[in-house]
Amino acid sequence: MSQPIIAIPADIRAFDGTHWHAVQHQYIRATLKAAGLMALIVPAMEEGYDADAILDRVDGLLVSGSATNVHPSLYGADATEADGPFDPARDAVSLPLIRRALDRGIPTFAICRGIQELNVALGGSLASEIQDQPGVWDHRKPANVDRDSMYAIRQGVFIREGSCLADIVGPGELQVNSLHRQAIAKTAPRLQVEATAEDGTIEGVSVIDAKAFAVGVQWHPEYWAETDSPSRRLFEAFGDAVRDYAAGKGELPIAAPRRSAIV
Template sequence: MPKPIIAIPADIREFDGTVWHAAQNQYVRAALKVADVMSFIIPAFEEGNDTDALLDRVDGLLVSGSATNVHPSLYGAEAKESDGPFDPARDATTLPLIRRALERGIPLLAICRGIQELNVALGGTLATEIHEQPGIWDHRKPADVERDVAFSIRQDVIIAEGSCIARYLGAGKIKVNSLHRQAISKTAPGLQVEAVAEDGTIEAVSVIGARGFAVGVQWHPEYWAETDKPSRTLFEAFGEAVRTYASARALTA
């Protein structure tokens, strides 16, 4: 059986005056090298994408992190310039893909911006500039350091006993690389909190009653997926879910 294929929605980026549909190499590489799946990069459009036509052709959905933030209007908040940058084309692409993938039982792994999109897609809200809130740590990416240093694994998160992620990573503390300015505020009704930082920030969720693998993490397992055991384990679990879905789909084709 050929390798299954997952969808990775693109970001809109501008280089040298030209607009690109782009995906970061770390996510595509982790999918290939660790999850052992191929990827389609899904173009981001504010209108015109056929969600079901896209999902008909893939066996999983990986919603990546990004330098942009979900637009506050999508969760009932007023947008301030400081909340940006925004990527409305990505929002318009990912939110319908997430909802429909869950309805169809297509495996889903949502990372960083992805967990925030998952929460918003299911009716939750986000908190912005969380480092300004009393008692909350500064989770932002350190400035003026090498990228590998910025993404180093140094923060504890606490995985809940009996949670979906605990099946793969075990319950209790693990160290991760969580870098973000925003975080889940009101958790969507369809989500279960799987892990939190020691300051209470939500770091992982799962979809309640999901028909397949459906997990979101605020940290960045893609960055060290080839060398860090918990990061690798999470991508391997996603890959196994994708293969299971692909095999079941092949039987009904």
């Protein structure tokens, strides 16, 4: 069997006087080196893309982190300047891909912005500037440090006994990195909380009724996937699920009728 391929939705980035569709290198590298998979970047388009047409051609979905935030209108809130920056094209592609991947039993791994998109896609909401809430730590990246220090493993999260994450990295305390100022507020009905920080911030979830691997984490295992054992095990578990899906494609039920194009 040829090496399975996953889709990674892109961000829109502006430089050199034009717009680019981009995914940070560490996600591509972790996909290849730790998960043993190939990656295709899905362009971020606000309309015209068919989620099923994309998913027909891949064996998994990785929803990466980003410097942008999910637009509050997508979870019923008013947007303020403090909630940004936004990337509506990324939202327009990622959320339908997440929903259809879960419907079809396609393995899905959501990281940082990705866990927030997963929550919103399934009917949850987000909290902004969580460091300003009473009793909540500052989970943002450190200022004025190099990239390795920015992604340093420095925060404890607690993995729930008997959870999907516990099966992968073990239950109890796990040391991770932290680079976020938004987090899950109202948890989507289909999500199970699997990991929390000591301050109560939700750090890991799984999809309760998922037909395959469907996990989201708020931290960044992709950055240390080649050197940190728990980070690597997350990508290995995703890779194993993708290979299982690819091997069993011919045995799966026919996909549900296609929905309209991504808009």
